[in-house]
Amino acid sequence: MKKIVLSIVLLILSTLSTFAQEDVDMATGLRSEGKIYVVVLVMLVIFLGLAFFLFLLDRRISKLEKKNK
Amino acid sequence: MRKKWWKVLAVLIICGVIINGLLGPVPRLFILHESIRNVYFHVPMWFAMISMYFVSVVYSIKYLNTGKQAYDLMAIEAVNTGITFCFLGLATGMLWANITWGEPWPNDPKLNGSAIATLMYLAYLVLRNALEEEQKRAKISAVYNIFAFPIIIVLIYILPKLTDSLHPGSGGNGTFADLQMSNELRPTFYSSVIGWILIATWICTMRYRMRLLERKQELGA
Numbered sequence: 001m002k003k004i005v006l007s008i009v010l011l012i013l014s015t016l017s018t019f020a021q022e023d024v025d026m027a028t029g030l031r032s033e034g035k036i037y038v039v040v041l042v043m044l045v046i047f048l049g050l051a052f053f054l055f056l057l058d059r060r061i062s063k064l065e066k067k068n069k
Numbered sequence: 070m071r072k073k074w075w076k077v078l079a080v081l082i083i084c085g086v087i088i089n090g091l092l093g094p095v096p097r098l099f100i101l102h103e104s105i106r107n108v109y110f111h112v113p114m115w116f117a118m119i120s121m122y123f124v125s126v127v128y129s130i131k132y133l134n135t136g137k138q139a140y141d142l143m144a145i146e147a148v149n150t151g152i153t154f155c156f157l158g159l160a161t162g163m164l165w166a167n168i169t170w171g172e173p174w175p176n177d178p179k180l181n182g183s184a185i186a187t188l189m190y191l192a193y194l195v196l197r198n199a200l201e202e203e204q205k206r207a208k209i210s211a212v213y214n215i216f217a218f219p220i221i222i223v224l225i226y227i228l229p230k231l232t233d234s235l236h237p238g239s240g241g242n243g244t245f246a247d248l249q250m251s252n253e254l255r256p257t258f259y260s261s262v263i264g265w266i267l268i269a270t271w272i273c274t275m276r277y278r279m280r281l282l283e284r285k286q287e288l289g290a
Contacts, residue, residue: 024097024098024099024102025102026097026102026103027102027103031092036091036092037092039091040087040088040091040092043087043091044084044087044088047080047083047084047087048080048084051080051083054076054271054272054275055076057275058076058271058275061275061278061279061282062071064282065278065282068282068285068286
């Protein structure tokens with residue numbers, strides 16, 4: 001009996017928390033308007049640019065190493 | 070370590086993390102809202118830092134064992150790279166703390182621990198610059214480094230777990246209670262950690278190679 005009562009209480013509590021969760025503001029507007037993709041693209045461009053720079057740097061060091069051998 | 074594939078892999082992983090980190094599903098949480106996505110970008114900075122410090126300790130031990138100067142150069146460059154990621158972690162953490170905890174630097178054991186840890190590693194760099202003689206510098210800084218690493222683990226990992234901290238995984242923490250890392254976050258988070266550790270390793274090896282070249286030139290001249 002105790003277990004059943006406890007599980008019912010837990011069930012109610014868990015539904016409460018799911019109800020509460022629905023009120024949390026998320027960036028749904030940004031997503032539905034599709035503008036978040038612009039942010040993703042900008043971040044990708046920045047990161048890929050930096051990565052490209054790192055690759056160039058790597059190649060330059062390799063060249064120097066060959067020269068110094 | 071000079072192969073290209075793992076560098077390309079690291080870049081691809083981070084690209085995936087950026088895409089999935091911004092568009093993928095995340096738990097809906099109070100206070101945090103969309104800023105929960107910072108987990109993908111802020112936390113891996115610290116993982117990259119601690120792995121660089123670990124590399125540094127390994128090379129410090131190797132140096133003390135063999136006395137090879139190249140190992141000492143690796144140790145210093147690993148710390149240099151680690152400190153860079155540490156400052157990135159501090160800066161991003163302060164931005165995130167400002168909106169979730171109300172101030173950029175709340176009196177949190179993890180924050181203060183990381184501040185002390187940062188100072189310790191800055192002291193390591195100062196110590197190196199203070200010593201003129203090469204062998205003495207390498208030896209003393211290697212010993213310092215070996216002592217600093219366990220302390221930093223205690224300061225930023227163990228102590229905050231023992232007391233109340235705003236960070237998740239600590240005693241009496243309400244903000245993240247239903248997020249002891251939600252499963253939705255895990256794949257992206259772990260890939261991000263691996264990706265950033267690889268990027269840090271890459272930068273570190275390049276700096277090491279530059280150091281070696283510089284040293285060769287000094288000896289040649």
